[in-house]
Amino acid sequence: MVLILLASLLMPYACGQRSDLRAAMAAAGNGNFGPASRLKLTTADVPELAGYLRDKEEAVRREALVLLAGIGGAPACEALAPALTDASADIRERASRALHKCPAGVRGIEEPLRQSIRMGNTAAASLLLLGQFRDQANVEFLKQQLNNKQPVKLEDWSQPVPSGLAAAVAAVSAGVEGARRRLTDGLGPLNEAEFLVSVLPDISDRGALPGLLNLLDDERAVALGVPSGAMPQRRVCDLAVDAFVARLGLKAPFPLNAGGRYSGEERKQVRQMAARAGF
Incomplete structure (x- = not known):
């Protein structure tokens, strides 16, 4: 009895959610993405959203991809598979990048x-x-x-x-x-x-990582890691410190600074810690 009552209470909400989704996707087809941006979607919406990946309008398919990626989780990630072979190059690339952010093991x-x-x-x-x-x-x-x-x-x-x-x-x-x-x-x-x-x-092959430790010595400036035009620019070696500490699970004996530079001594310490960890 309780389950029946709960279902009866939730049914109007579910129907309203589907109606809102359909209206939002129709608006997206006309170039209006505001309604879609205001949707509160869950895994329960994945099957209906996945159907829009087959829509004739590219804008609708793209918006469906964006919304599925925003939901996240295994069902939403698996639903993105058809977008990988979409007629639109932009959608194919967006699907790849969205899947790259999903947990490993998407079927x-x-x-x-x-x-x-x-x-x-x-x-x-x-x-x-x-x-x-x-x-x-x-x-x-x-x-x-x-x-x-x-x-x-x-x-x-x-x-x-x-x-x-x-x-x-x-x-x-x-x-x-x-x-x-x-x-x-x-x-x-x-x-x-x-x-x-x-x-x-x-x-994932940890045996390939020692060959890349020389990145810790690369002092060439890069555009990544700081706001455009900010000085001093970060270098490959600075990015490498952050990357190796995270990838190898190292406990750096100095504060990590995702927007700054590391000294030669700090980079040397990361290399030594990697060696002690078997790299």
Whole structure:
């Protein structure tokens, strides 16, 4: 009796929520995204939202993707898979980046990711996500990508890097022989070094990390980490301190400063701690 009463009380709310969602998506199709931004969505809304990923209007499909990404969690993340092969390049890239922010282990995305890359997806996330899969089909696909020079970006504002470098990050995690060498080659060009610092969390093969510790000595200035125009600029080595401390779970004996610079002595301490941790 209590459950029946509860259901009867919630039904008007659920119906109203569906009505609001439909009205918001109709507005999005006309270029008005305000109603969608005011929705209070939950996992219960995922099935209906997922249906909008097949809408004929690109603006509606894009808004559905944004809303699903905002809900988060396994059901919403899994629902994003069809967007990886959308006719719109922008939606394909947005889907890859949204999935890259999801917890590892999202089901049903491996083949859509490969198809998305074949379609020309220029989001590095589409390749990075493939590092989660070690089956032979994926290993062979990543091997084929290692020498690909098509530019990809981690984020829209990031410096482009060859897709072969992003493929190498995934390939190392997937156990592809020879991929580590491509990572250490990436320590040379500034854009590639900056990329590698940013994707340390994607390298699940801890054995590949010692070869990247030289990033702690790279004093070239980067645009990341401080507001535009702020001085002094951070350097690759400063980003590397933050990245290695987080990736290796180190307890730094000095205060971390996500917007500042680290001294040579502090960087040396991080290298020593990494060595004591077996790296």
